[in-house]
Every structure is written in C-alpha cells, then in structure tokens.
Amino acid sequence: MSKNIRPEGTLLYAQSGGVTAVINVTAAAVITEARSRGVRVMAGRHGILGVLNDDLIDTTALSKSEVRTMAHTPGGAFGSCRVKLKSLEEDRAKYERLLDTFRKHDVRWFLYNGGNDSADTALKVSQLAAEFDYPLTCIGVPKTVDNDLAVTDCCPGFGSAAKYTAISVRECALDVAAMASTSTKVFVYEAMGRHAGWLAAAAGLAGRGEDEAPHLILFPERVFDEADFLARVDAVVSRVGYCVVVASEGIRDASGKFIADAGGGRDAFGHTQLGGVASHLAARVHDRLGHKVHWALPDYLQRSARHLASETDFEHARAVGRKAVQFALKGMNATMPVIKRISDQPYRWRIEAAALADIANREKTLPADFIRADGHGISEAARRYLQPLIRGEAYPPYGRDGLPKYLPPQATP
C-alpha cells in the first residue's frame, strides 16, 4: 500500500488482560506505523470495555514525544481489562453494541492486544462483522508474561519478565550466600505462572549446575511432594551452605490441590489468609528443617519492571505492533503477527501471520524436555530457547530525579 493514499476509516486498538513491561511498546508502534500511513488510531479505554461503552481515546491528541514516552512506560497506557465475551448467541447484545461503536467511528480495522482470551474475542468480532456484512479486519496482537500462546515462538512481555526473574534470583542468591553462615539459609522466590512454568524456568538462567542458585525449581508441570522437597532442600543446605528455591505459584500436590491454598485460606482467628506458595513453603522449611528462611513475592513487580526490559523483548513488542497495522491494512482478517524463530545462535527471528483460529483458547505449556531429568532445574534445550529472549537492555530514559521518565496514568487523554 502506498503511503500517498490515505486509507479511509479508523483503526481501533485496545489492550486486554494482564499488562506487561512492553505492551506499550506495541501500542506506540501501532500508533507510529498507522500515522506513517495516514490512518487515524483510536484506542478503547480499558480494552473491549471502552468499545462496549463507546469510550474511545483519540490518539491523534498524543504528541510524538508522548508516543515515544509511552514506549518506555510499563502498564497499559489506555487501560486494560479482564473481560471474556461469550458466544455470539449468548452475548449477542454486547456484540451489537461493539458493532454500533464501530459504525459510529467508522472503524475498519480492529487490533486487540492480549493473550488467548483476546485472540478468541478478536476472532468472534470478525465473525460478527462477517455475519452483519460490516467491512472489518480483525487482528490479534500477542502479549503475555505467561508465554503460553500457541503458534508464536514466544510472547512479547515474557522476555522482560524472564530477565527480571533471572536477575532477581541471581541477586538475592548472592545476598543469601553472604549471610548463610549465621543467618538465612533458605530463600524461596515465588514466580508467576498458574498453569505453565515459563517464568520459573527463566529463573534457571541465573545459574548452572546443581550447586548454583536456583538450586531447586518447582514447576506446575510436576506434582509437588512435600517430603521430597524438604529432603532436597536439606541436602542442598548441607552441600552448598544455603538453598535458593524458585516456586511457581501454580504448583499442586498429587490430589491436584494448589499448594497456595494449603493453609486453608484462614489464619488462627478465622480471617482470610492470602499466603501464597512461597510463604507456605518457607513455613514448612522453618517448621520441619529448622533453618532460618526468607521469601519474596514480587507479584506485579515482575511484569511491570520496565526498568529491566530485555532488548529482544522490546524488539518483538515493536515488531508485532508494526506488523499488526500492516496486516490490517492488507485486509488479513482474523490473523495474528507471531514470532518465528529462525535460529538460536546467533538469534534470528521474523514475523509471520498465523490464523487466530489456531491460537484462540489454546495454551502452550513448558515442553517436557525443558525440565531437567531430576525435575528441579532446566535442560540445555530450555537454555537455548530462553537465553536470547532476555538478551540486551532496553533501559528507559531517567530524569534528574533518579526515576524513569514514565507517562503518568492520567496522561492518556
């Protein structure tokens, strides 16, 4: 498509699901690419909710410098949401409201930036448009720290969270190593990943071999056995002097029960107890082994750590944003730009188009051969896969006040 012919209509972009350190890199790339082609971009405030409620943000009000700053800002610049639309039959009224908003703003291209659920939504919206003979091109744009999208080699957002995880674990391991002789001997780090152990696996990049931290990784893909866990921790403490454990939030026992729920969800006074996995494991180590123990729960910090974004991840996030606009303008309906790995070393990749139907509602778990034979570390195959994703530092610019120059949450018009 020539840049000289201004395509008519509006491109609607919206963010969905848990945000990442680099989803705004994608947002900024969408705006920049569309502008270069003379296409107006509107954004849904809080994802599909903004489309349902006709609450759109006109991005033409954003200056070039604001768009650049957006690409350095974590969180979701236009607001995200956790909303899953049901089938066309069940949620017909809602789908018709979407269509009303599309008509009102002459939306010709709809880009939905999210995970599995969002790919499903984008697919359903494309079906709805076809049913009503409304001319719309729907594109899913990948994003999730969970790295669980099908087809794509990896998901923008994951690489930065993986880098944060590997570095944080290496850093706290150095702390524990220094203190272990008279203080903390066991440290438990809780990584995100309810269903798939991608981030827990990334922690494995912090060290190599059984004597380097993390000494034990607990994957949700493996059954958690407390007795075995405690025996391993004790053996590492005896051998190395201390033990760093990385636990995925989603680990479960043989009956399928989440370990995070093991405390019964209540404290001694009957109040809700929101313990999590790390605090539970730490307490068991304390009670059963008697070692001094500490634990960390970085929670949202791990997915919003823009200060530690991976350059590879940044490049991926930008590329999918650009390509999504190109796919849209070419009318490649119901597709998603995905990352295709060409080689590990040197790391080479390109963007390809994939059908949303092959991605929607599927989930990619950690391949079995990414887990070391003993079940508590990562294999060389996992290292080859993970290493390039955390490579390079895409630092945000800092102000004289020592803080990154982020767009404040109220900056979007």
Place this chain on the structure above:
Amino acid sequence: MSKNIRPEGTLLYAQSGGVTAVINVTAAAVITEARSRGVRVMAGRHGILGVLNDDLIDTTALSKSEVRTMAHTPGGAFGSCRVKLKSLEEDRAKYERLLDTFRKHDVRWFLYNGGNDSADTALKVSQLAAEFDYPLTCIGVPKTVDNDLAVTDCCPGFGSAAKYTAISVRECALDVAAMASTSTKVFVYEAMGRHAGWLAAAAGLAGRGEDEAPHLILFPERVFDEADFLARVDAVVSRVGYCVVVASEGIRDASGKFIADAGGGRDAFGHTQLGGVASHLAARVHDRLGHKVHWALPDYLQRSARHLASETDFEHARAVGRKAVQFALKGMNATMPVIKRISDQPYRWRIEAAALADIANREKTLPADFIRADGHGISEAARRYLQPLIRGEAYPPYGRDGLPKYLPPQATP
C-alpha cells in the same frame, strides 16, 4: 603519607550485618586504595567470624579485573555475619582470639564495614587492643539499607534500596492503574524497616500529591489503626479508582504489637504462618472492603538490586572505602568516615571523620517533619533529603547472555 614508603603490616577488612547492593563497592575501594599505598589487605571470611576462627582471605590473589567486577556485584563478596560481641568482660576469650589472629597476620589496621552493631564491635576491638598494648587502628565503615546510623547524613546501601523502592512502586502503580476497572483495585507493597521508616519514605518519591501512588504510606513511627486504614483505602479507591499502599514491615498497633504478627503466627492447621505485613493488610482489605487485592514482598530483592543502584549511593560507598583506608593509615583510631551533606540542590557532600563512640548502638529514626501532616505520605523536607540519594544510574555491565556480570559467590579465594 607518601606512596613510596610501604607501610608495614596487614590491613584487615570485614563485612558485617545485612548486605547491600553496594557494600562490595566499598570493599573494592578499600582494596584498590590500600594497593595503591602498598598495603596488603586480608578479609575476614564471614566478617568477624573469620577473624575469630583465623579464616582470612588474602585479597592479593584477586586480579584487578576481579576487584572491578566485585564493585558491580551485590551481596557481600567475603561473606557477612550477624554476630554481636558482648562486653570485654563477658566475651574476653573471644576478644583474645581476635588478638591472636591480629598478631599472627601482623594486622595493624582493622576496618569493619557495617551498621550500629559493627561500629560497636570496632570500638570494643580498639579498646581491647589498647588494653593489651597492641598497636591497632580500628575504623568503622558505614553500610546499611536501613539508613539508621547516627551522625552520617545517610548510609551507603540506602540510596540504592531507596531507588529500587521508588521505581518498583511507580511501576506496579502503573500496572494497577491499567487493570483497576475490572481487576485489582488495591495493591500493598511491603518495605524493609523494622524500626525506622526510611525505605517506606523513599517510596513516596514515586508520586506527588494525594492522588498519585503511593496513596498511603504506613510508617513504623506512627501507630497503625486498622479502621482508619480501611477507611482511607476505601476513600482513595472511590476517588482515584485504585489504591497503592506502602507498608513498613515494622508497623505496630496501639498496644505496640507488630501487625506482621497479627495472624497469630499459625494457620488454620496450627502450622507456622509467616505472613508479613502486606499479606495481612491485603487480607483485611479483601475481607472488610471486598476489593480485589494484590501484594508484593520484595524482601532481599530490595537490598541486593545492584542492577538498579543509584549513582550517588555508588559514589558514597566508594568514598567511604577509600577514606577508611586513609583514616586507618593516618592512625585515626576509633573513627568512621561519614557523609556530610553540604547542600541539597545542587547536591554536594564530603566525607568527614566521626568518633565511633558517637555512632555505636545508636539509631536514627525518621525525623517527625519528614512525615506529611496526615501521617501517610512524605513532606517536602523528606523529598529534599531523599531525592539526591537515588539520583543517577550506576548500571553493572551485562554479558551477551542478558545477565549482569557478577562475581560468583565462589569466586572469593
């Protein structure tokens, strides 16, 4: 002292107490400065324990490049410890063992790098040496993320932890802001500081005014009142749409009881429950207000985040290391190089000598006028004090693997 005359004897350096992101900057500066003056440096393995057990590390084995890398590595390169010596009378046998080690290695200068307790130990060792007519110069070298040392304007280690805190809170606030319409509305971040709210105060740099995160800071210097807290959280959620809380681990109720112990220390099954402050507050918000809530406990991550070290902090840590050697060689016994602030803006400072007797066992809490009138934020005076300490980015070098080039724990000889 001329560089041409090689002083006879050994300089003994040891690390003590909780480690920081930059204590090894000080260690590297001590080694480099001493080398430049022809003085041999030995280091106690695990602080004073290494001296008690005659377990010293000869740093002459470290290459120039290893010393440089040490300055980029968090944790304590020679191992730290939590050991407090009692009075000369009570612990006489131990003090005599220290003296044996000093004699054996011809130690003429003893540099102890730590907080209040370590200043006390250095002072006692100097008294012991005087009693036994052993020629020794003892120097305390400041370090602590708690920033609670007397006399010095601030403590090396604090600035980097403060920077980590402010940036992490700003980042997770952007995450919550994006998600609040359909997901998490309240986020609780737990900051270190059992007795003094310095790190909680540093979080205040993340925003300005009552509508910017952090919306509520809970200081250990103020009594925690649950009903008031919940009312404030709810008011912020109504007004802003979400609420970011920073809680110091040391907050207590009117009876003086730590809130961290409020769960009774047991779960519903009678097992130890190591909840902490953030998880307790989160549970109360969930039970009483019904908002979706998340929380983070960065624990050691906040004091070992060398990847986010402040340049000011780095410079302080290096300067106290250099000056400690200079003070030692000048025979300035029982002193500590401290940071003296000359001006806030532009930030200017210098190193002065202070008497260990004025520092040992004292504790500097947050000045009352650093807390905003409403008790839940920081004042302009606090900003003026804190801002320069987080200024500048002293990034470690990174490898092609996407990880900082840190000295591994086993690297020290």
